[in-house]
Amino acid sequence: SAVISQKPSRDICQRGTSLTIQCQVDSQVTMMFWYRQQPGQSLTLIATANQGSEATYESGFVIDKFPISRPNLTFSTLTVSNMSPEDSSIYLCSVENQETQYFGPGTRLLVL
Amino acid sequence: DAKTTQPPSMDCAEGRAANLPCNHSTISGNEYVYWYRQIHSQGPQYIIHGLKNNETNEMASLIITEDRKSSTLILPHATLRDTAVYYCIAHAGGTSYGKLTFGQGTILTVHP
Numbered sequence: 001s002a003v004i005s006q007k008p009s010r011d012i013c014q015r016g017t018s019l020t021i022q023c024q025v026d027s028q029v030t031m032m033f034w035y036r037q038q039p040g041q042s043l044t045l046i047a048t049a050n051q052g053s054e055a056t057y058e059s060g061f062v063i064d065k066f067p068i069s070r071p072n073l074t075f076s077t078l079t080v081s082n083m084s085p086e087d088s089s090i091y092l093c094s095v096e097n098q099e100t101q102y103f104g105p106g107t108r109l110l111v112l
Numbered sequence: 113d114a115k116t117t118q119p120p121s122m123d124c125a126e127g128r129a130a131n132l133p134c135n136h137s138t139i140s141g142n143e144y145v146y147w148y149r150q151i152h153s154q155g156p157q158y159i160i161h162g163l164k165n166n167e168t169n170e171m172a173s174l175i176i177t178e179d180r181k182s183s184t185l186i187l188p189h190a191t192l193r194d195t196a197v198y199y200c201i202a203h204a205g206g207t208s209y210g211k212l213t214f215g216q217g218t219i220l221t222v223h224p
Contacts, residue, residue: 045211103155
């Protein structure tokens with residue numbers, strides 16, 4: 001398994017600002033994933049982050065809005081840029097370890 | 113990921129077995145059946161997965177039909193803390209296959 005932590009656990013932000021979410025895993029992993037869960041909805045993948053290469057974004061998500069860093073094999077950040085109330089969601093990172101994906105506790109974001 | 117179909121909601125009495133069905137009639141030969149659960153806005157928790165054979169761990173049992181077109185997750189003695197959304201996902205395991213596709217899942221309510 002993998003133990004994943006995220007910071008912050010929750011935040012309330014003003015529209016037009018940006019928030020960077022950190023994801024730390026207790027072991028080295030090749031692939032890390034960032035998901036979004038909008039209120040009352042299921043999880044949607046934002047992007048896949050491999051160490052040493054550019055993140056791969058899913059349809060509907062762009063790098064200017066959700067820049068991602070992956071400086072090493074245990075850490076990644078997701079920034080939500082120029083936020084609007086529609087960005088209010090839970091943001092989750094996950095890692096794949098031995099054919100299973102494990103999820104962090106999530107970051108609950110409210111944009112006013 | 114192959115499409116999966118789950119009932120939107122189920123009820124179970126505390127102490128009884130909870131049997132959650134999942135249909136995955138178009139599953140590919142290299143796709144595993146994964147089960148996750150999400151307890152009120154926390155990160156999804158991995159429960160169990162299997163390819164062909166039935167599987168059991170400390171949390172649950174997974175029964176996969178011989179033709180692999182459906183499966184059942186069994187929580188043998190449900191408790192109130194098992195109230196959650198349960199997701200069944202057909203996914204080829206390993207780092208080459210990336211994202212998990214989450215459907216709407218089954219809301220399991222365990223009542224006293």
